[in-house]
Amino acid sequence: MSQFGDAAGTAVGLVLEADPTLVEIVLLSLRVSLSAVVIAACIGMPLGAWLTVSRFPGRRLVISVLNSLMGMPPVVLGLMVYLLLSRAGPLGEYGLLFTPTAMIVAQTLLVLPIIAALTRQTLSDLHREYDEQFRSFRIGPFAGTLILIREGRYSLATALLAGFGRASAEVGAVMIVGGNINHVTRVMTTTIAMETSKGDFSLALGLGIVLLAIVLVVNLLVSMLQWREKLA
Amino acid sequence: MKSDGIQFAPGQAPRSATPAKADAAHIAPADRADAILPLELVDVGYRAGDAELLRDINLIFDGRAPSIILGPNGAGKTLLLRICHGLLVPTTGQLRWRDPQLAMRPDSQAMVFQKPVMLRRSVAANIRFALRVSGVDREQHAARVARALEAAGLTPLAERRANHLSGGEQQRLALARCLAVQPRILFLDEPTAHLDPAATRQVEALIALIRDAGTRIVMVTHDIGQARRLAGDIIFMHRGRIIESGDATSFFERPSTAEAAAYLAGELLW
Amino acid sequence: MNKPIHRITRAMLAATLFVSAGAIHAEERFITVASTTSTENSGLFDTLLPQFQEASGIEVRVVAVGTGKAIKMAESGDADVLFVHHKPSEEKFVADGFGVERFDVMYNDFIIVGPGADPAGVRGAGVNEALQKIAENGSVFASRGDDSGTHKKERSLWSAAGVEPGGEWYRETGSGMGATLNVASGVGGYALTDRATWLKFANKGDMAIVVEGDPVLFNQYGVILVNPAKHAHVKVDDGQAFVDWLVSDAGQQAIDAYRLEGQQAFFANAGG
Numbered sequence: 001m002s003q004f005g006d007a008a009g010t011a012v013g014l015v016l017e018a019d020p021t022l023v024e025i026v027l028l029s030l031r032v033s034l035s036a037v038v039i040a041a042c043i044g045m046p047l048g049a050w051l052t053v054s055r056f057p058g059r060r061l062v063i064s065v066l067n068s069l070m071g072m073p074p075v076v077l078g079l080m081v082y083l084l085l086s087r088a089g090p091l092g093e094y095g096l097l098f099t100p101t102a103m104i105v106a107q108t109l110l111v112l113p114i115i116a117a118l119t120r121q122t123l124s125d126l127h128r129e130y131d132e133q134f135r136s137f138r139i140g141p142f143a144g145t146l147i148l149i150r151e152g153r154y155s156l157a158t159a160l161l162a163g164f165g166r167a168s169a170e171v172g173a174v175m176i177v178g179g180n181i182n183h184v185t186r187v188m189t190t191t192i193a194m195e196t197s198k199g200d201f202s203l204a205l206g207l208g209i210v211l212l213a214i215v216l217v218v219n220l221l222v223s224m225l226q227w228r229e230k231l232a
Numbered sequence: 233m234k235s236d237g238i239q240f241a242p243g244q245a246p247r248s249a250t251p252a253k254a255d256a257a258h259i260a261p262a263d264r265a266d267a268i269l270p271l272e273l274v275d276v277g278y279r280a281g282d283a284e285l286l287r288d289i290n291l292i293f294d295g296r297a298p299s300i301i302l303g304p305n306g307a308g309k310t311l312l313l314r315i316c317h318g319l320l321v322p323t324t325g326q327l328r329w330r331d332p333q334l335a336m337r338p339d340s341q342a343m344v345f346q347k348p349v350m351l352r353r354s355v356a357a358n359i360r361f362a363l364r365v366s367g368v369d370r371e372q373h374a375a376r377v378a379r380a381l382e383a384a385g386l387t388p389l390a391e392r393r394a395n396h397l398s399g400g401e402q403q404r405l406a407l408a409r410c411l412a413v414q415p416r417i418l419f420l421d422e423p424t425a426h427l428d429p430a431a432t433r434q435v436e437a438l439i440a441l442i443r444d445a446g447t448r449i450v451m452v453t454h455d456i457g458q459a460r461r462l463a464g465d466i467i468f469m470h471r472g473r474i475i476e477s478g479d480a481t482s483f484f485e486r487p488s489t490a491e492a493a494a495y496l497a498g499e500l501l502w
Numbered sequence: 503m504n505k506p507i508h509r510i511t512r513a514m515l516a517a518t519l520f521v522s523a524g525a526i527h528a529e530e531r532f533i534t535v536a537s538t539t540s541t542e543n544s545g546l547f548d549t550l551l552p553q554f555q556e557a558s559g560i561e562v563r564v565v566a567v568g569t570g571k572a573i574k575m576a577e578s579g580d581a582d583v584l585f586v587h588h589k590p591s592e593e594k595f596v597a598d599g600f601g602v603e604r605f606d607v608m609y610n611d612f613i614i615v616g617p618g619a620d621p622a623g624v625r626g627a628g629v630n631e632a633l634q635k636i637a638e639n640g641s642v643f644a645s646r647g648d649d650s651g652t653h654k655k656e657r658s659l660w661s662a663a664g665v666e667p668g669g670e671w672y673r674e675t676g677s678g679m680g681a682t683l684n685v686a687s688g689v690g691g692y693a694l695t696d697r698a699t700w701l702k703f704a705n706k707g708d709m710a711i712v713v714e715g716d717p718v719l720f721n722q723y724g725v726i727l728v729n730p731a732k733h734a735h736v737k738v739d740d741g742q743a744f745v746d747w748l749v750s751d752a753g754q755q756a757i758d759a760y761r762l763e764g765q766q767a768f769f770a771n772a773g774g
Contacts, residue, residue: 087579087733095735097580098534098565133349135319137365138338151352179565182547197680198543199687199705231393 010202015209022203026210029187032100032174033167036107037115041160044112048119049149052127053141063120069113074106075172081106082176098179103187106173111163118159122152154229158222165218169211265416265448268335270294271316276325278311278472286311286472289325293417297464298439298449300480302456304501307469309452310421316450317343317419335416339366342415346422348406350394355386355405358394362409376412383441384408385434400431407438410447418442420451424458436461456496460484468492470501532561533740536573536581538651539678541723542566544698544767546760553756554747560740568650568678576600576726579733582741585748587696587723588651601726605749608757608768609722612655614713615683615700616641616692624692629716633663640671642691644682647674651721656694659718683709696721698767723768725749749773 014022051063083089085097085105096102126148134144149156171189178185180194188207195204276289286308293299293316301309314320316327318336329335351358359377368376381387384404389397394405403423410418420439424432432455439462443449453459459466463480468491476489487493495501541547542564551562565575569586576584577600584601586592595601614632616624622639624632636643645667646653660667673691675682679699686693687707695703700711713719725745730736747753754770761767 087735089578092579093735098563130349130351132319132345136317136341136343137362138336139365147351179563179567181563181565184563194543194680197539197678197684198699199680199684199703201705 004201007201007205011204011206011209014203014206019206022206022210024183025186025188025191025207028100028185029168029189029211030214032103032187033107033164035104036111036167037160037164039104039108040112040115040163043108044115044163045119045149045156047112048116048121049123049145051116051120052123052148053145063117066113066117066120070117072110072113073172074110074170075176077110078106078173078176081109081173085177097177098181098185100178100185102177103174103185106177107167107170110170110173111167114166115159115163118162119156122155122159123148126152154225158225161218161222161225165215168214168218264414264446265296268329268331268340268416269448270330271335271417272328273316274326274328276315276322276327278308278315278320279323284472286315286322287324288473291467291474291477293448293450295464296443296446296448297480298443298451298462299465299467300459300463301450301452301467301469302459302495303469303475304495306471308472309469312467312469313343313419313421313450313452317341319343337367339368339413340416341419342410342413342417343419344403344406344410344421344423346425348399348402350397350402350405352393352395354391355394355397356381356390358405359409359412362413366413366415368413380408380412383411384438398431400427400434403427403431403435404438407435407442411438411442411445414445415447417448417450420449422452422454424453424455432458468495470495530561531559531740532563533582533737533744534563534565534580535583535585535744536575537564537566537585538569538572538587539566539680540650540652540696540699541585541587543678543680544696544702545762546698546757546768549760550753550756554744554753557747557752558740558743560743562744568646568648569652569654570649576728579728579736582728582737583744584726584728585723586651587721588654589722589724591651591654592724592726596726600729600732602729604724604726605745606772607723607725607748608754608770608772609720610697610768611714612652612694612719612721613697613700613711614692614694615686615709616712617690618708618710619690620712621690622692625712627713629659629713629718630663632713633660633665636692637665637667637671640669642671642673642686642689643667644686644689644691644693645672645674646679646682647676648678650679652679652694652696655721659694662718698762701762701765701767722771 051059051066081102082097084091085094085102086092087095087097096105123145130144130148130151134147139147169189171193174185174187175190175193178187178190180186180190188211192204192207192211195201271293273289273291276286277284278286289312301312303309311320315322318341334340351361353361356377359380360373363373363376381390384407386401386405386408389401394402397405407423423439424435427435436458439449439451449462451462459480465478466476466480466483467474468476468483468489470491476483476487476492483492484496487496491501537547543566547562547564551564555561565581567575569588569591572581572584572586573591573595575581576595584592584595585607592601592604596604614624614629616622622635622641624635627635645656673685673689675685679695680703682693683695683699683703684705685691687705687709692712725748727738727741727745728736730738749772754772757768757770758766
């Protein structure tokens with residue numbers, strides 16, 4: 001067990017003294033995952049809202065597909081993005097493979113279904129509650145949706161945090177499309193995988209501590225929002 | 233009894249001596265409802281799949297007597313109300329408003345549901361919201377909100393979250409919204425169904441206030457006592473049809489159909 | 503009551519700025535090198551690449567995977583330079599027209615490591631004898647099983663020893679060198695590894711080198727510029743600069759000067 005003790009000791013040291021390597025990796029991870037969540041929100045929330053109010057043939061199917069995609073294994077998605085962005089792939093000409101952009105693309109696709117599906121879930125629950133009243137007020141579907149978004153703001157914020165949690169904790173997709181290049185695409189999860197494979201556990205554990213702290217903060221925010229919603 | 237062609241033109245409304253002390257900008261109460269009424273339903277029917285839920289509905293709403301729709305469960309009362317308010321489109325027949333364009337404006341009609349629906353905002357903000365979506369001038373909002381809160385006895389709760397109020401308070405707030413907006417016609421769907429007697433009395437008083445301010449009332453209820461207290465006319469429904477309709481006093485004293493007599497006697501109709 | 507929303511909006515704005523800042527930062531001169539995990543994990547690149555960047559102004563981005571995948575990457579045009587250690591595959595790569603020309607750069611050697619107690623009794627034996635004893639004894643042997651250069655080397659050693667490995671004792675990890683050593687260390691088994699990875703490996707436990715110095719364990723590294731005739735976007739000039747520097751006196755001296763745990767890990771032999 002002394003191995004764990006040594007690694008943990010060094011790890012805590014790295015975190016406390018803000019080791020530059022560790023800080024660089026943490027910042028890149030945050031940059032990638034936050035960007036992915038922002039982009040996914042810009043697409044996923046309108047998509048979820050649209051699925052709430054629109055009626056078209058195949059809508060049920062789209063919703064089922066969206067719900068299934070929430071469970072998409074990151075490695076599978078990573079492989080698909082890899083094949084798309086590879087020079088031999090359809091988007092190869094842009095030379096995006098092994099860049100932070102590629103990682104953002106992969107994580108965006110990873111969290112998009114989560115944000116869209118949770119947005120739709122939240123808004124359709126509200127829609128069921130308010131639909132008649134809004135039609136009685138003669139509020140159109142578009143204006144009504146905007147009001148629902150405001151009413152459901154806490155649940156929607158929770159959906160974004162859930163997306164961020166999934167993005168920051170996944171390793172499969174970013175490893176494949178980022179390539180774990182030192183100083184360029186090396187993020188927390190890929191570093192943990194690599195350092196573990198080198199049998200060098202202290203940096204891995206240090207990053208693990210940071211990752212755990214981030215996930216903890218995210219979960220605290222989620223429960224805070226849920227508590228506020230109960231009051232709201 | 234054949235219900236084809238049943239029409240009625242209700243008698244004079246029981247007018248209260250206290251018309252709302254409306255400011256000059258308000259339309260005179262008497263004109264408010266008259267501008268869109270009569271509302272005429274011609275051979276209205278409603279089907280859902282194989283079930284014929286409403287049929288042969290012929291009605292004229294005019295005047296200002298509150299109309300109460302009575303009848304056992306499943307008679308189609310709520311459905312009729314929703315069709316009148318435009319939430320549902322009848323599968324057959326027509327609705328004819330005197331001034332359809334005016335009738336469809338958001339400040340012309342309102343509806344109060346069995347279970348009130350409140351935004352997750354303060355009590356006052358809910359009233360302001362109704363005023364805003366009804367297109368009422370912004371300068372009038374503060375005064376109207378204050379007056380409606382006062383009338384509904386909600387002034388002390390003005391900043392409380394509307395969705396945290398009790399059922400009775402929420403229903404009063406729903407009526408306060410109508411009081412503020414002053415629609416030309418108000419549809420109420422069993423507004424006191426879930427309330428205790430004290431809350432029921434407060435809600436009835438508010439309905440009377442709205443009536444006296446010149447809004448035409450059309451209400452569904454299960455409560456025969458309530459119907460006696462508020463009705464000018466009665467529309468009695470059974471199994472998707474209008475069985476009997478007319479002046480409330482004569483309906484309660486001399487129901488002309490066996491079904492209505494049985495219903496008033498408290499027997500179970502199905 | 504709007505505050506949380508505003509806070510979220512602000513956080514998003516900040517995040518977006520963060521992204522754009524990163525996009526600007528990415529406008530640099532760099533090449534992508536497909537190489538192997540063993541080279542990357544040895545730490546050699548950490549001293550080599552800064553020296554090259556200082557001399558040339560070119561950043562080198564290393565994607566470290568198994569040799570098999572590294573070659574695939576280069577064939578798809580996802581790298582400018584291939585830097586691996588399996589000569590037959592490299593020569594085929596050039597022969598198929600994917601690479602311009604192959605240059606020897608350096609070598610290190612493979613070793614067989616195992617538990618200090620050495621249950622198969624192979625310490626000091628030759629490679630063939632050692633592998634045969636491990637198989638006979640049924641001692642656990644952790645194999646990369648990932649089509650990497652090391653894995654290819656291991657397969658050729660087994661067939662030279664006349665053993666077809668398989669069964670309960672032969673564990674294919676399908677992972678990198680370090681992960682495979684972790685497995686060997688965890689279950690007290692043997693493994694074939696390059697010396698550099700072993701020297702750098704931190705989770706040795708009671709493991710030790712049991713076989714080394716056999717001439718068949720020689721491990722040659724080669725570097726190849728990806729052929730611009732196949733992939734027009736290949737950064738020919740900068741890629742060639744890296745290849746040239748590796749085989750130049752400066753590059754060769756830098757390789758020889760690299761010390762891992764106080765020992766020389768790679769031996770420059772360009773042009774030799």
